Amino acid sequence: MSEKLYVFDTTLRDGEQVPGCQLNTIEKIEVARALEALGVDVIEAGFPVSSPGDFNSVREISKAVSLPVICALTRAVPKDIDAAADALALAKRKRIHTGIGVSHSHIYHKLNSNPDEIVERAVAAVKYARKYVEDVEFYAEDAGRADNEYLARVVQAVIAAGATVVNIPDTTGYCLPLEYGRKIKYLMEHVDNIHRAILSTHCHNDLGMATANTLEGVINGARQVEVTINGIGERAGNTALEEVVMALRCHRHLGIDTSVDSKLLTSTSRMVASMMNMPVQANKAIVGRNAFAHSSGIHQDGVLKNRESYEIIDPVDVGLDESVIALTARSGRAALSHRLELLGYKLEQNELDEVYARFLDLADKKKDIRDDDLLYLVGDAGGRASKRIRLKYLQILTGTLIPTATVIVRIGESERTATHTGNGPVDAAVKAIKTLINEQVLITEFLIQAMNKGSDDVGRVHVQVKCGQLLVHGFSADTDVVKAAVGAFVDALNLVNATEKKE
Structure with missing residues (x-):
């Protein structure tokens, strides 16, 4: 005793x-x-x-x-x-x-x-x-x-x-x-x-x-x-x-x-x-935000196999639900796969490799990768083979100049280039893409949302596009909100194309 x-x-x-x-x-x-x-x-x-x-x-x-x-x-x-x-x-x-x-x-x-x-x-x-x-x-x-x-x-x-x-x-x-x-x-x-x-x-x-x-x-x-x-x-x-x-x-x-x-x-x-207006430092023992967080790929793999590999205290004992597998550019496939499984996604190896490559690209741009970011990565990777229209290149000139966008779009097996001006960077890019397609489309809704917070955050964009009597919704997300907006428009165009084929 x-x-x-x-x-x-x-x-x-x-x-x-x-x-x-x-x-x-x-x-x-x-x-x-x-x-x-x-x-x-x-x-x-x-x-x-x-x-x-x-x-x-x-x-x-x-x-x-x-x-x-x-x-x-x-x-x-x-x-x-x-x-x-x-x-x-x-x-x-x-x-x-x-x-x-x-x-x-x-x-x-x-x-x-x-x-x-x-x-x-x-x-x-x-x-x-x-x-x-x-x-x-x-x-x-x-x-x-x-x-x-x-x-x-x-x-x-x-x-x-x-x-x-x-x-x-x-x-x-x-x-x-x-x-x-x-x-x-x-x-x-x-x-x-x-x-x-x-x-x-x-x-x-x-x-x-x-x-x-x-x-x-x-x-x-x-x-x-x-x-x-x-x-x-x-x-x-x-x-x-x-x-x-x-x-x-x-x-x-x-x-x-x-x-x-x-x-x-x-x-x-x-x-x-x-x-008391006294924030706890992130690396504070026991109660700091990172006290049970693992970002190194080697540590994450060890913890996932056996918590005691790198933890001497069970997080539950101090009032936490679980360890934090913090996803950063140093994280490995094991950590990414573990987190995706918790979110309900069981990927095949080739799918995991594709998502992991895009994850590393996003992690280099953004300090913290969160669940919403992962859903964006998985959603963007899923079904890409069925997308007839793909944005290959986007360049925006703005500031004191008239906003001008240059795009390269792959449509089927061919690539097309266009440049257009607009009253903003998104408007310029959308008009440039419109010159490359045969469809008469109109954006009827446009919404940008921050997934978490901070200037390095991922912005999620939703657009509603009307083509004749057809209404479709496009989604995309990126740390570059202009790129996300253009991606959402392209996503909607693919839905228009897929729907017309079915009909």
């Missing part, structure tokens, strides 16, 4: 300190409820003395959420602790989080104090908070750069004063993983009363090592991790909740686990990213 690791989520406190990420009270309640559903053990709801808005948010979250412990941050100052106790009055389970700096820089420069006085102030703050609540957490700010022997002295004193949890923050993200792990191990071995409290990690990501430091802390004895959704937080951010949770699930041999419902990680991540 795994040993319990407590998850202390500070998205609504440390995470919200990011410029531009501030939430109103209603939004904070929504996030808090999502964190409760996720299964976090503690929600740090805010810093009540900092503003009336923060005070009110802590109070309202205390009423809205019942399962997690609701925590409020303070400095080692009585008025801060008073405000926190007042804000937490309605919480079913409450914690006051108080503390003070313990590094040389904080003691002598920030606080203009000395080591003995800092110990006294720390002890006084914990005792004062214990008058209000039984659950008091103490943070030793900048512990990452603090002397270990002095840090152990502070930790022992605050536990003796009644602290139930002691937070060892790497406030500046300075520590290397081995260094931080040794710090936790030192405290576990040199603080006489350490068994009476839980050691907590709180690592910042200034050097990109927050998750690594946190895990080293856990391996060496910490049993609470302070984290945020998506790793948001001041400067380079905090330890990402989803990374710690899934790292421990992947390494079950450590015998340590959390109570987090990992299937809610992706949805919670997206909600927080949307509400």
